[in-house]
Amino acid sequence: MPSEALNIPVRGGHAAQDIGEVSNSFGGNEVSTSPTATFHSPANSLGALRKPSAKQLKPFNTQDIKVLLLENVNETGQTILKGQKYQVEALKSSLPEDQLIEKIKDVHVIGIRSKTKLTANVLKHAKNLIVIGCFCIGTNQVDLQYAAESGIAVFNSPFSNSRSVAELMIGEIICLARQLGDRSMELHNGTWAKVSAGCWEVRGKTLGIIGYGHVGSQLSVLAEAMGMKVIYYDVINLMGLGTATQVPKLEDLLRQADFVTLHVPEIEDTKGMISTKEFEQMRKGAYLLNASRGSVVDIPALIKASQSGKLAGAALDVYPNEPGGNGPNFNAELNDFTEELRKLKNVLLTPHIGGSTEEAQSAIGVEVAEALVNYVNFGTTVGAVNMPEVSLRSLTLEEPNHVRVVYIHKNVPGVLRKVNEILGDHNVDKQMTDSRGDVAYLMADISDVNANDIRGLYQSLEDLGSRIMTRVLY
Numbered sequence: 439m440p441s442e443a444l445n446i447p448v449r450g451g452h453a454a455q456d457i458g459e460v461s462n463s464f465g466g467n468e469v470s471t472s473p474t475a476t477f478h479s480p481a482n483s484l485g486a487l488r489k490p491s492a493k494q495l496k497p498f499n500t501q502d503i504k505v506l507l508l509e510n511v512n513e514t515g516q517t518i519l520k521g522q523k524y525q526v527e528a529l530k531s532s533l534p535e536d537q538l539i540e541k542i543k544d545v546h547v548i549g550i551r552s553k554t555k556l557t558a559n560v561l562k563h564a565k566n567l568i569v570i571g572c573f574c575i576g577t578n579q580v581d582l583q584y585a586a587e588s589g590i591a592v593f594n595s596p597f598s599n600s601r602s603v604a605e606l607m608i609g610e611i612i613c614l615a616r617q618l619g620d621r622s623m624e625l626h627n628g629t630w631a632k633v634s635a636g637c638w639e640v641r642g643k644t645l646g647i648i649g650y651g652h653v654g655s656q657l658s659v660l661a662e663a664m665g666m667k668v669i670y671y672d673v674i675n676l677m678g679l680g681t682a683t684q685v686p687k688l689e690d691l692l693r694q695a696d697f698v699t700l701h702v703p704e705i706e707d708t709k710g711m712i713s714t715k716e717f718e719q720m721r722k723g724a725y726l727l728n729a730s731r732g733s734v735v736d737i738p739a740l741i742k743a744s745q746s747g748k749l750a751g752a753a754l755d756v757y758p759n760e761p762g763g764n765g766p767n768f769n770a771e772l773n774d775f776t777e778e779l780r781k782l783k784n785v786l787l788t789p790h791i792g793g794s795t796e797e798a799q800s801a802i803g804v805e806v807a808e809a810l811v812n813y814v815n816f817g818t819t820v821g822a823v824n825m826p827e828v829s830l831r832s833l834t835l836e837e838p839n840h841v842r843v844v845y846i847h848k849n850v851p852g853v854l855r856k857v858n859e860i861l862g863d864h865n866v867d868k869q870m871t872d873s874r875g876d877v878a879y880l881m882a883d884i885s886d887v888n889a890n891d892i893r894g895l896y897q898s899l900e901d902l903g904s905r906i907m908t909r910v911l912y
């Protein structure tokens with residue numbers, strides 16, 4: 439069978455086009471949450487691309503694949519995607535919703551960071567989209583459920599920037615303890631203010647970490663190395679690193695810690711988790727740091743706690759509303775508390791740079807771009823955050839008449855029987871299927887397939903009522 443002879447439309451929810459007309463058409467586990475859980479190694483299945491005997495699965499002209507990268511995705515990621523000859527458009531900022539909707543109509547792959555909101559309203563316009571790459575840790579900006587139900591896989595980089603965030607927290611803890619932000623600002627403005635009142639060593643102080651995952655646990659180790667006592671609160675029981683100890687309740691942590699730092703995901707439970715009541719429970723003269731998501735801390739309540747002297751200082755890296763790009767745009771139009779926040783003493787404000795280091799961005803670029811290529815070219819979902827993890831060993835060059843069928847479907851009874859009736863005309867060499875909630879993902883490598891059979895195979899799967907998306911790769 440001639441490789442790349444036919445192109446199979448893969449996007450679900452649309453009428454199958456004539457094979458001849460679709461030369462421009464082409465058909466991605468739970469992120470580990472604890473230091474003791476099994477971490478995913480960075481995507482490594484590109485090794486398959488490099489193995490001489492592995493067969494490239496590209497039932498499409500790769501140069502027809504349109505990739506839109508927003509928010510200044512690192513050069514490393516762009517290079518990998520361009521290396522596949524995909525058409526890559528890379529923009530430095532995110533896009534307002536109306537422009538995003540226009541752009542997303544066309545593309546097969548989109549890469550974003552934390553600012554681009556891929557809501558159901560945006561995604562319903564994404565007629566060709568098969569995969570989303572979040573070039574960051576957080577995936578709260580994407581409607582993961584809607585994406586899964588539309589057959590769109592979502593990938594992220596679960597820990598490539600954890601160390602960078604932890605290091606920033608260490609820097610900020612010392613800056614807050616010594617009021618460095620204020621001293622520096624004063625001297626920039628020509629004022630010499632040599633003070634020691636209210637300035638402390640961090641040695642012997644208690645750090646309370648809320649959310650003891652990738653970032654929280656890294657921070658724990660670094661803080662202990664500076665002589666801090668570490669306690670943490672998490673919704674799951676986790677083994678503390680070093681001598682760090684878990685406390686049973688959030689309130690216990692708030693009452694004991696000198697520094698409280700947040701490293702939880704943005705989910706329903708964590709929205710507004712630090713508000714007036716929690717500030718009251720904190721020690722007088724304590725410090726609060728938030729580099730998780732802007733919705734986790736009630737900032738007007740933080741402003742009151744700072745003005746009243748309850749808090750000795752705070753460091754914020756994230757805000758409920760953040761600008762789409764760089765510029766003089768951190769103002770009251772964005773968040774109505776901004777002016778008051780800017781006036782506070784010993785409050786460090788940073789523009790969501792926790793993960794913004796050369797090391798982190800370069801590693802994220804590679805990890806997410808490789809996951810995207812593996813999904814587009816091979817259908818592999820290892821590392822996807824909204825689909826079951828499915829992978830099969832590569833087809834090899836010794837298997838010229840094999841095709842890989844990817845069938846994303848509603849998780850309802852009887853589907854496998856019907857699919858296997860269709861595949862049963864061929865030899866099913868290997869097959870893997872798994873489900874996650876309402877969506878199931880089936881991958882099968884079948885042999886003895888003639889080029890002429892592919893359209894029929896594809897169409898039969900498309901015609902099943904359970905179909906979300908069909909892809910045939912060969």
Ligand SMILES: NC(=O)c1ccc[n+]([C@@H]2O[C@H](COP(=O)([O-])OP(=O)(O)OC[C@H]3O[C@@H](n4cnc5c(N)ncnc54)[C@H](O)[C@@H]3O)[C@@H](O)[C@H]2O)c1
Binds near residue numbers: 673708755
């Ligand atoms: N500022 C930045 O640039 C930056 C960079 C990386 C990550 N982040 C944010 O930090 C968050 C944490 O990152 P991570 O890699 O450590 O995530 P993670 O998933 O490894 O860890 C999160 C931890 O929070 C715990 N948790 C969940 N809900 C909780 C609750 N209600 N109370 C207490 N604990 C709870 C989880 O059990 C888990 O152990 C990310 O989701 C992301 O939003 C920000």
Ligand SMILES: O=C(O)CC[C@@H](O)C(=O)O
Binds near residue numbers: 552574790
């Ligand atoms: O780079 C970003 O925009 C997001 C960084 C961070 O919040 C993350 O979720 O990894």
